[in-house]
Amino acid sequence: MPRNDPARDAPQADFAAALLDPDLPLPKGVVGPAGKSAQRRFAVYRNNVTVSLIDSLADIFPAVQRLVGPDFFRNMARVYLTEEPPASAVMFEYGSGFAAFLDRFEPVSKLPYLADVARLERAWLDVFHSTDVEPLSPEALGVIAPENLGDVRFTPHPAARIVRSRYAAVSIFSASREYRPLDRIRPLDPEDGLITRPDFEVQVRTLPPGAAQFFEALITGETLAGAATITVERHPGFDLPAAISAMLEAGVFSACSCSQAQTEQIT
Template structure:
């Protein structure tokens, strides 16, 4: 089967858009068959600027931390290395945190990639499917000898981002308009991202909370998740973590693991 004419044209037209060193495709012509190099370069620039603007809207804290000029230069390199694969602009930039981690000129900001991961998780939580949140009263219906085998289904918006740096505090200080205070960036922090109502919430998980929730998200029973959390953090407090996760709207439902 022969490709549709417009598909063939697009396949020839698009690849050079994000590579300023590429020649203008020969199929691009102006009136009367004249060269359209200038017009194509204008379109090429507009595409790049649109993608940079999309990244800036997804990662505002990262841009605030680096400054606009640095951010836009970094974003331009990212766009050339990893072009979009989806027509949805909000879906672009999933690889940006990993790109930042390896970006030569960002090595003096080792926490920047994790801040970007929190921002990406924020957007994904915002676009996640709607669901009711599980009420703490649901536990009251479970017999004490069944608690250990409970399996929780997390809310579709629930996300966890672990960091060796104070990424949650840095994110919070730079996502809004308030001036940032002095932060000890070397303190490890784990982020919980939820959307209990209409608004996305990012908060700091207590010690062991990230390991606990990650295990629950993978299908572990409550006892298994608690054991994983205690291995990760000997001071893990099960009651505090369960209460905090319910309050944050992290869960959608629960079942008994005995039925597996």
């Protein structure tokens, strides 16, 4: 890396800083042709950067944009992008810190579910672009002897995310993305969301009580019996068979194994 010559890099550092801060003077050496001013000319770059990054955020967070309105969203996105410009040139990865930004951005404090809606949207796009992997087939569980089922551990599917919210973030996310009214939603009802892509279509589900904790325990490597025990302690009415059907249907896992036999799913 030619970082050993800071002098050579200085004009670009000025240029970069001035792009995101309109109060900074023109970068050193930047001029218009034939003695012309470069103010409005440089402003084209400022505008390109700001508008393209705001547009990228609007593409990634359409539900958030709809909830706050496009004008408010654009002003808010402008604040965010100066705090946290993209770390890479892959724009569909931008905005991993946007939800945390919304959590502390005072003007949206009256919409406490907004950050969780952003978490769902960010998870949705991660899942959209993640590796293509066949989900675990129900038959793979079927071949395991019943007495060994409790010892089964699962491999998480790369396109599976859980977003737990103290608010009705999943209902609000879905209604907003589908242009449905929000008036029947009670925002203070907690909801857990599951985002998966068992094939080529992203699916979003609201999980029944306990299922998120159960899946999270399995994802961190607990056995089926261990995860069920942990979950029932907190959610006595937990419906284990329904949760297992849901995880197979949604594609939360890609493989399973028995600690004794190391039975792996073969696809």
